[in-house]
Amino acid sequence: MIDKLPTLNRLLKQLQRVPYLASKNLYRVAHHFLEMDERAMQEFCRSLTDLLAQVVKCSQCSAWKERDRGCSFCDDPKRDRSVICVVESWHDLYALERSCCYQGLYHVLGGALSPLDGIGPDNLAIDSLLQRMQGECKEIILAMNQTPEGEATAALVARKLQSTSVTITCLARGMPVGSSLEFMDKSTLHKAITERRNF
Ligand SMILES: [Zn+2]
Numbered sequence: 305m306i307d308k309l310p311t312l313n314r315l316l317k318q319l320q321r322v323p324y325l326a327s328k329n330l331y332r333v334a335h336h337f338l339e340m341d342e343r344a345m346q347e348f349c350r351s352l353t354d355l356l357a358q359v360v361k362c363s364q365c366s367a368w369k370e371r372d373r374g375c376s377f378c379d380d381p382k383r384d385r386s387v388i389c390v391v392e393s394w395h396d397l398y399a400l401e402r403s404c405c406y407q408g409l410y411h412v413l414g415g416a417l418s419p420l421d422g423i424g425p426d427n428l429a430i431d432s433l434l435q436r437m438q439g440e441c442k443e444i445i446l447a448m449n450q451t452p453e454g455e456a457t458a459a460l461v462a463r464k465l466q467s468t469s470v471t472i473t474c475l476a477r478g479m480p481v482g483s484s485l486e487f488m489d490k491s492t493l494h495k496a497i498t499e500r501r502n503f
Pocket residue numbers: 362363364365366367375376377378379
């Protein structure tokens with residue numbers, strides 16, 4: 305049936321490429337677009353073309369910024385310039401920002417090492433991080449995800465920073481807030497007990 309609707313089929317093929325969009329929802333999303341009134345649809349399309357034209361990566365930290373505005377991190381005089389938190393992606397950065405507990409700068413690598421997906425060291429923003437070591441930075445926080453890819457990436461970045469004088473730290477590992485010991489997996493418990501701290 306869908307072959308008789310080539311325009312709709314083209315939209316479905318585009319939707320298939322959108323990560324996080326479950327394939328069982330593609331027809332529902334397409335239906336939502338079809339039901340949109342003309343003005344709402346034009347507004348939606350304009351927001352996408354504006355995104356393409358106006359939102360760029362900051363040349364220092366690689367976080368997204370408006371083309372004609374400063375970076376909300378690198379150009380904010382209130383941020384602590386002595387510490388840079390290295391994250392895999394922009395959404396990791398915003399997860400940390402939402403916690404309101406960090407006032408330093410960031411560096412977005414643009415992913416994690418994943419040979420199976422064709423992501424090697426050259427695909428990550430590591431050289432631009434090394435260039436930032438010539439500034440006021442005294443501490444680098446490695447805030448990669450605790451996955452095999454994230455840990456391999458953290459080890460690589462730490463190795464690259466070895467010859468610099470910065471202190472390298474990583475996020476604390478252990479029990480999530482509100483959790484019970486009996487439901488904890490073995491590796492989380494292992495990290496919690498081996499990396500314990502003074503009370
Ligand atoms: Zn920036």
